[in-house]
Amino acid sequence: MMGVNRGLSSLLVVSPASSGDPQAATPAGAEALERLRRWPGEHRVAVGLSGGVDSSLTAALLVEAGWQVEGLTLWLMSGKGACCAEGLVDAAGICEQLGVPHHVVDFREHFQEQIVNFLVQGYGEGVTPLPCSRCNREVKFGPMLDWAANERGLQRIATGHYARVRHADHSPNGRHQLLRGLDTRKDQSYFLYDLPQEVLGRLVFPLGELTKADTRLEAARHGLRTAQKPESQDLCLADHHGSMKAFLDAYLPPREGQIVLPDGTVVGSHDGIEHFTIGQRKGLGVAWREPLHVVRLDAALNRVVVAPRAEAARSGCTVGAVNWLSLAPPEQPLEVAVQVRYRSAPEPALLTPLPATAADAAAGRPHRVQLAFAEEQFSITPGQAAVFYDGEVVLGGGLIQR
Numbered sequence: 001m002m003g004v005n006r007g008l009s010s011l012l013v014v015s016p017a018s019s020g021d022p023q024a025a026t027p028a029g030a031e032a033l034e035r036l037r038r039w040p041g042e043h044r045v046a047v048g049l050s051g052g053v054d055s056s057l058t059a060a061l062l063v064e065a066g067w068q069v070e071g072l073t074l075w076l077m078s079g080k081g082a083c084c085a086e087g088l089v090d091a092a093g094i095c096e097q098l099g100v101p102h103h104v105v106d107f108r109e110h111f112q113e114q115i116v117n118f119l120v121q122g123y124g125e126g127v128t129p130l131p132c133s134r135c136n137r138e139v140k141f142g143p144m145l146d147w148a149a150n151e152r153g154l155q156r157i158a159t160g161h162y163a164r165v166r167h168a169d170h171s172p173n174g175r176h177q178l179l180r181g182l183d184t185r186k187d188q189s190y191f192l193y194d195l196p197q198e199v200l201g202r203l204v205f206p207l208g209e210l211t212k213a214d215t216r217l218e219a220a221r222h223g224l225r226t227a228q229k230p231e232s233q234d235l236c237l238a239d240h241h242g243s244m245k246a247f248l249d250a251y252l253p254p255r256e257g258q259i260v261l262p263d264g265t266v267v268g269s270h271d272g273i274e275h276f277t278i279g280q281r282k283g284l285g286v287a288w289r290e291p292l293h294v295v296r297l298d299a300a301l302n303r304v305v306v307a308p309r310a311e312a313a314r315s316g317c318t319v320g321a322v323n324w325l326s327l328a329p330p331e332q333p334l335e336v337a338v339q340v341r342y343r344s345a346p347e348p349a350l351l352t353p354l355p356a357t358a359a360d361a362a363a364g365r366p367h368r369v370q371l372a373f374a375e376e377q378f379s380i381t382p383g384q385a386a387v388f389y390d391g392e393v394v395l396g397g398g399l400i401q402r
Helices: 027-038 053-064 085-098 108-124 131-152 212-221 236-241 244-251 358-362
Strands: 005-007 044-048 068-075 102-106 163-166 177-180 257-260 266-270 293-298 303-307 313-324 334-339 347-354 368-378 385-390 393-400
Touching: 027 053, 027 212, 044 053, 044 131, 053 068, 053 085, 053 212, 068 085, 068 131, 085 102, 102 131, 108 131, 108 236, 108 244, 236 244
Parallel strands: 044 068, 068 102, 257 303
Antiparallel strands: 005 102, 163 177, 177 393, 257 266, 293 303, 313 368, 313 393, 334 347, 334 385, 347 368, 385 393
C-alpha cells in the first residue's frame, strides 16, 4: 500500500541551532539562513531527502535555522540509484547525523503506475515523454505533502531544488509564482512548471539562491557525509537499469522497421522506434551523402523518418495540457520566452491560446496554446515540455504535441 511509514531512526527532534550558529561558509549560505529564520508562520517541515548533497544541505540549513525537521524519503524502486537502496542509506545517515526523524514511504506501486507505465506507453507510441515534471506533480510533491500532513501534521515540504518561490502575499498578481534558481547552470524550474498553486504555496526551496559550489562548501562546513557525493548524470530509471536503452528493452520487445527519408526512400533499418528521438544524428546506423537527423517517429508504420538538418527545423508547435502557474490563463496572445528542453536557451515566441479539445476537457487539462517562434527551432520534440518564461518567472508550460 502506498504510504507505509518505515522509520529508520528514532523520532527525537533536535535543533542544533540552539547550541549556537557557526559562521556560514558563503554569503549566499548566510542569506539563506536569515531567510529561513524570518520565514512567516510555523517552522515545521518535512524535507524530501534523496540521499544527495542538495537535499542533505536543505535539511541541515533548516535545522540550523531552528526549524523542526523530519526527513522523508520516497522508496520508488528496488536496486541501486538515487531513488533506491543506495539513496535510502545516505538519507538515513544524514538524518542520524542531524538528529532528526527519518521516514521511508513505499511509493513503488504508485511510481510504476504513474511513471514507468507512462514512459513505456509514450515511447511505444513514438513520442519522447518527459518523466521528471510528471514525477514532480504526480509522485513527489503532491503525494509527499498529503503524507506529511496526514501522518505527521506537517503542512510544508522542503527540497533541494535550485528554484525559488515568490508567495502570493509578495506577488504582484496574488498568485504563488515560481522563479528560476539563481545558478543558471543548475536551475530546475523547467521540471517544476506543472505544480498546482496549492502545492507551490507550501514549498520551501532553501537552495534557490545558492550555486552548486556554495552548496558543496556549506555541506562541508556541516561535515555532511554527502558533501562530496557525485551527482547522478542520468534519469533515475536509466541509472537504475544501467542505460535508457536497457530500461526500454526490459519493457518493449524488438520491433524491426525501416529508417526512411521524408519521400519514403529506405536508407536503413532499426529494432524499435523507442530508441530514437527527434533531432538525433548519432547512432542512426545510416550512411548518406550528408548528415541526417531524426525528424519524425511514425508509430503506425514503425518508421524512423530522417532528413538533413535544414529540414528538421520548425517555426512553431501546439502545446497541450498547459498548466498556468504564475499567471492566470491568458485570453489574448502573449509574448513569452520558451524553453523546449532542459538545457536549451529560452527563445522568443508568440503564444496564442487555443480552444480546448474534448480530450483536453475530459482529462481535466483544458488549456492549450499555439507557439510561433521568432526564429525556426531545431529538435522540437513531441512529449517534451515547452515552458513559458517572463524573465526569471515561470508563467506556465505544457507538453509539445505531434
